Amino acid sequence: MSVLIPRRQFLAGGAAAAAGAALGGTARAAAPLGVGFVYVGPVGDFGFSYQHDVARKAMEAALGAAVKTTFVEKVAEGPDAERVIRQLASGGNGLIYTTSFGFMNPAERVAHQFPKVKFEQCTGYKTLPNMAEYNERFYEGRVICGAIAGHVSKAGVAGYVASIPIPEVVMGIDAFTLAAQKVNPNFKTKVIWINSWFDPGKEADAAKSLIDQGADILCQHTDSPAVMQTAEERGVLAFGQASNMQKFGPKAQLTSIMDNWTPYYIERTKQVIDGTWKTGSVWLGLKDGVVEMAPYGPGVTDAAREAADKVKSGLIAGTLNAFTGPIKDQKGAVKVAADATIPDEQLQKLDWYVEGVQA
């Protein structure tokens, strides 16, 4: 203890000085940097909000007494969000992470009023001198899943349980299908929309109907492990989402795309403490460690493993682009010419499906 206490005091003191600098001297002395998190779901959703909260805890553990985190869960996108964000800003937090697209406009309004507080908006397109935007290249994980699916799917038909057709979900479907078609040119993806981010029962029903209609491999862009569970029960293969769902599908899970916000949260929070934080817009992927893949499950064949590893290293090295032409849309019209790629700013608002997608 005698060793610990001075050390903690030292850390706290150093952090407070840095935080004070970052806040333009407005923060009280000896106070750690207050970091607020706003979640759209309950932390118990075992999906998107849950993963952000895992990262919050990891960040707090890594930075220790230099930070004091607060989170607010189940914040409705709308007037409530603005009130909560403002309250976090006026309550002495120097940095606020708002983790849903629907928080963008509320966060922007509050950011104008609190120029000394830094805001980090997860997904969206608006930035300010004190409001940065960050997102994850979920689709990179989909590329790896697609490569595996192309190899292990005997039917050549994947079922995709999807939430709501926003660009992020659409690009995931396209990336998956394109990657699978590199292996099996006739590969098809059947999509069912459940029109909700969260309804385990409906996710399970959608998964069953996809299996019944010929899919032997399932993909999901919804939060709960219901799809994985259904795949396990029905003896088909599946890819998990948001977290490692291997416990829910020990045989079924091929791999899972895991959100790992921890490195970003540690880096950005440190920057605020050091006073080096700058606004920006980042789209982080495999090479940043923000998109992670769960260990391969028993259903991954050697050929599939080899292909997946190759894709993964290609994506990390930047030698492979998931959206390299020729790419045709559902009607067969060429949307991307041979060897051309879709630039990020186009990709971020993608709203069309590639050939072979039935959505």
Place this chain on the structure above:
Amino acid sequence: MTLSILVPLLVSVITAATPLLLAALGELVVERAGVLNLGLEGMMLVGAICAFATMSLTGNPVLGMLAGAGAGAAMAGLFGVLVLTLASNQVATGLALTLFGIGLSALIGTGFVGHPIPVLPKLAVPGLSGLPVVGPLLFSHDALVYFSIAATAGVGWFLKHSRAGLILRGVGEADSSAHSIGHDVIRIRYCAVLFGGAMAGLGGAYLSLAYTPMWVEGMTAGRGWIALALVVFAAWRPWRALAGAYLFGGVAVLQLYLQGSGLVVVPTQVLAMLPYIATILVLTLISSGSMRSRLSAPACLGKPFRPVG
């Protein structure tokens, strides 16, 4: 549609309908006794987490189901104290009970997020489960599915043929008359409310043990409200509640199959509206037909009663 799709589709419908049916049957008895409990969603959630927690800790599915029913009944007991003993407003108390259940289930469930449990075992009937078509459709379900059908028949018999059922209905139709001929209105209503809670708890248990064996906050996703509407749809009759649950569950599953078939080119939101619109349309058709006169709600529904003396 070939048989190879039709049979699993119907099995999915059974799964989707069962939690609705369980909760609706309970509420039906409650309403027949003249009490309106809008707290179904809350009771289902607490039932779901208590069943899940018990299953997770003991590994015993029977205990899990009992815990779900018990937890639902306990929630209903709280409701009973407020609306029966203290004669509080039933609508508002029921809604408050839902808020209470959402909070309580989340609190209990904190340590259970992300834990898998084995699915509720299917009870195969020797010799029959192996039959084509009828085997998977009728003889390969878990205990709660069979129970939901048996409970429909049981509640139907109870309300129509048993003396206790007659008294219960009397209490719902004319509470003061029932009281004047010596029936303990409050006690009978307590029994009905507790039964309703236990059934809602079982409905929740079905979700967390069988439908999707997991716990996530708010996993009922509005099924309590649908069950409530189904009681009205059923005109307070058990077999019609079963028909309603299977209609709603059926259309809800069918629209997913239609999406998967790729044959329908309307926006998915329109397809997702179908179960709600179908329920309204079917009820309207029934109501405009010959059964119209038999549709009225129990006369004392929602009205507080306090015996004097």
Place this chain on the structure above:
Amino acid sequence: MRIKIEPRRQVSRTLQYLTPPLSMVGTVIAAFVLFAGMGYDPGRALYDLFVAPLLTVQGLSELALKASPLVMIGVGLAAGFRANVWNIGAEGQLVMGAIAGGGVALAFYGQEGVWILPLMCLAGILGGLAWGAIPAFLKTRFEVSEILVSLMLTYVAELFLSLLVLGPWKDPEGMNFPQSRMFSDSALLPMLVEGTRMHAGILVSLAIALIAWVVMTRSIIGFEIRTVGSAPAAARYAGFSRSKVIWLTMLAGGGLAGLAGVFEVAGPIGQIIPKITPGYGFTAIIVAFLGRLHPLGILAAGVVMALSYIGADNAQVDMGLPNAATGLVQAMLLFFLLASDFLVRYRLRLVRPHPVRREEVLA
């Protein structure tokens, strides 16, 4: 000797004013035990929940902002509940109002004019009205339960909203995210106090509560509504039309919910988003009954309910109190308030046993 519960001949005025504070005391005690049991500082938690939001202008303005739709919808629903018309679909009526009113704002995007806002309000009222008219029609024509129809239509309205914001109403500069353009200035409600989010719609809510009070207590139609609900036989005898009352109350409930929807999109939101309401239509049902279906009571109940939501977020921000715990306290507050009504209407007396007497007590 035993304890006897008997109805008071007259509702106790004293207790009517005394029970709400008593309920607060009960809630505070129960919450104290809960928070202490969970290892949180109960004093600070209770301060965060019920006191802190009342101490700043910002807090009070947020309270008004949140209470406003609850009061407006609650007042509309209460008229129906008095007549035993069970509209539980105000949530959907609100959404349709927001769609109709917001649709006007988008149709005249980029144009300026003082007529835009009134037109939006009118469209919003009509949108809510139309959504309330469907259950009214099915009820009066086919005896189809308005409980089922109004509830089911709520889901339909939400899906319709999703269809619009993901399709034709998507902001063309919005990177294909599901939300509309930000409304032009002419389509936004004027602000009451600089630096807060208090908009003119809050005054309208207040006015509506007062008007409803006068209508329900002083007008013939108010009398008809109350009679159809409390004494249907007498109402029939007096020649009051049940159909008329159903239509009137469903339209009033729908129209006011629709107006509340417009005020949300033209007020704090400023655009159309996939989720316009955090359940105001359902919460307003509690508010209506908590306020004893009386417009002024509803005003008070709306503020209490809004306080419990804002306080819950406040306690989460300040001390990390989980949403689940504050939800429990909110429910307990409601339980106490609802149960305390018992003391207003009944009294306990020690009596000797005597022959059975019976009396039914109406709601």
